[in-house]
Structure formats: structure tokens, C-alpha cells
Amino acid sequence: MANTRIILADDHPFVLLGVRSALDAHVGVSVVGEAITPTLLIELLRSTPCDVLVTDLSMPEPSGAVEDGLSLVRRIRDEWPLLRIVVMTMLTNAAILRAVVSDGTVSALSKTESMDQLWQAIEASRSGGTYLGRSINKALAESWKEEQEPPPVARLSRLQAEVVKLFVSGQSISEIAAALGCHRRTVSRQKREAMVKLGVTNGPGLFSYVRAHGIPSFESHI
Template identity: 70%
Template sequence: MRSHSYNKREKILVSIRIILADDHPFVILGVRAALEMQAGITVVDQATDPVSLIECLRSTPCDVLVTDLSMPDHSFAVDDGLNLVRRIRSCWPQLRIVVMTTLTNPAILRAIVSDGAVSMVGKAESMDELRQAVLAARDGHAYLGRSIIEALAHPQDCECERPPAPRLTGKQAEVVRLLVSGQSISDIAAALGCDRRTVTRQKREAMAKLGVTNDPGLFSYVRAYGILNF
């Protein structure tokens, strides 16, 4: 695992084709401009949600994917950010991925960086940090930004105080269990014999009770507090 001191082959010898994904257009504009200032880096396509990202990957060859982890998908065709990364790794195993994130919870960060083909930088870090991550990814190395290293080195005291057990219904608890085990919304709907919209509703209701607002937050909460014994 490479740290923020990556200096190998700083000079780009071959062109790097990048697909950029983020649900905030201004983020895409800024990141694209900063990366393309570096000779040899070309953003060949961009996406603003999981569905369009999968379409880009299917139609546009690239060397490195630079993506936000938390992109909402209102069509429910693609599941949470962690499963999205896993799906991409499964379908395109040679593709290197650089994840941009605002997350600082060690539990969710460890789940992401456990894959040696996935690099990660904090969104608050400099564009030079992102550039180094892209270079490292191009060379086949995993890269962690400064803020990610710091978060992993100084884990939060999440085990010291466990929150009160949330009162989830049996169905809500089952949906959360299956999600954390890696199953998709479609898989869960098939297993429980219900419509995928019902599963999505139960998931949202569980998230509201747990006090989380997005999928990474749900995974982080469950993994940090171990609340699967409802």
C-alpha cells in the first residue's frame, strides 16, 4: 500500500485515460480541469450517477476510474457505493479505481481500501494528492491520501459508547443484514419474495431509525457498532 509519499515515475510516459464520476457538476468541472492540466492525462468520459457510470464503462475504454463513493441513484438500478465499487471490480478486474470521499469513519474506510486495486483520497485534499493517486493507480499501486491515512491511524472511539439498540422491525433488520452481507436490492427482493421497491422502502426506514442518511453511512454504522443482533 502506497502512502502519500508516492514519487515513482512522476513523469507520465504514456497517456492515461480517465473516466470521472461525481454527482456534483462543479466537482467534475474542477477535477477535470485540474487533472487535464497534467500532460498525458485525458478525461475520456464522465458520469453523474451510478447508472450512467456503468454505461460509460461499457462504452468507453479507460485506464483509471476516478469516482465519488456516494452518488445517489434514484432509479434503484445500482446499489450503494460499496457494492458499486465491488460490481465494477468484478466486471472490469483490470481497471484501477481512485475513490474520492468525505468519509472519515475507519470501519467504512477499511472496507474500501481492503481491495488492493482501489486507492482513496479525501475530497478536502489538494488536487496534487489526487494527481499522485492517479499516477500510482496507473502504475498498479494502491494509494492513500493523507486524510485517509490519518483516519485509519486514529480510529474513532466508536466501541466505547454503543448507541441504544434501534427498534427495527423484523423485515427492516433482515434487509439491513442482507445488505451488509453484500447482497443487492434485487437479490434481497428475490430472497424475501417481494418487490424491490418494498426492499428499498424498508432500507430507507431502517436508515432513518439508525440516524444515517446514505448507504456508506449505513454500512459504517452497522460495521462500527455491530448492531446485527436485533
């Protein structure tokens, strides 16, 4: 059986180094390329044949030319439907995770999982199956139990909902402060508190949440 060709993508070089080192210990796989931005990943996929992509979910693009997160996964699924994808992420938001694995072809695990679980995900993927890490399974299972509760966005304050809506529309912190007539520190604090409530850890994660959960939910608060 030919070696399984793997491409790695993460915006943290040390993560790439660690994953490559772990995979080098296994027979039957070859890392054929690495990328640190969505743009470089798309270019690499177009030039380098591979069987499995191991990619971070939140991988900001400095130029903004290519979106990361759920949009990136969907784009890759559309352009390379036969490519198997293993997503590694620090996100714990069940709505985003469910959207990522919804079509039953994408494996996912937390970056806190062991390298043994990553190898299990790769083995499942190259055999045509999928794998969900323990942390991902736990987050999804807990979300099912909470489905009768109001969605997380319903727990945002009016100001937090307004800040989130303006932020995902493309406005900067300074622009939002000017529009709402408050200090930049107030806007930053409200955005940070909203992210905590929604279970996301950074700007790209917030964009991904809104794409997965829907803008109208935010509009109902303003």
C-alpha cells in the same frame, strides 16, 4: 507513452468540473468520459475504454437499479479487474474505508485533500500502485488504536438500532414510524443520531456501513 485515459464519476457537476479542470493542467492524461450516477458509470465503462476511474463513493442512484458505495466498487472490480480505481469520498468511517481499500488495488483520498494529492493518486494508479490520502491514512491509523473498544454500533440505543435495521431493510421513515408506533420526526431524529455515532453522513453511507460491519451486530440490540 500514450495518454492515460480517465473516467470521472460524481453526482455533483461542480466537482466534476473542478477535477476535470485540474487534470487538464497535466500532460499525459485525457478525461474520456463523465458520469453522475452509478447506472451511467456502468454504461460508460462498457462503452469507453479507460485506464483509471476517479469516482465518488456515495453517489445515489435515483432509479435504484445500481447500488453505489462499496457494492459499486466491488462490482467494477469484478467486471473490470485491470481498471485502476481512485475513490474520492467525504466518508470518515474507518470500517467502510478499510473495506474499500482491502484488496490493495484501490486508491482513496478525502474530498478535502488537495488536487495535488489526487494527481499523486492517479500517477500511482497508472503505474500499477495505490495511494491513500493523508485523511484516509489518519482515519485508518486511529481505527487500529481503537480496535479493543466496542464497535461503534454497540453505542447505539435500542431504538436507534431498531430504526437502522428497519431502514437498511428498505422501509421508509413513515413505514418505520408506523411499525414502531412513534412519530416520523422521532424516527428521523433517531436515524440522524445513529448516523452521527457511526460516522456516516447520508443514507447510502449508512447502507455501506451496514454492509461492511454486518447486520448481526445490529440484531444483538433488539
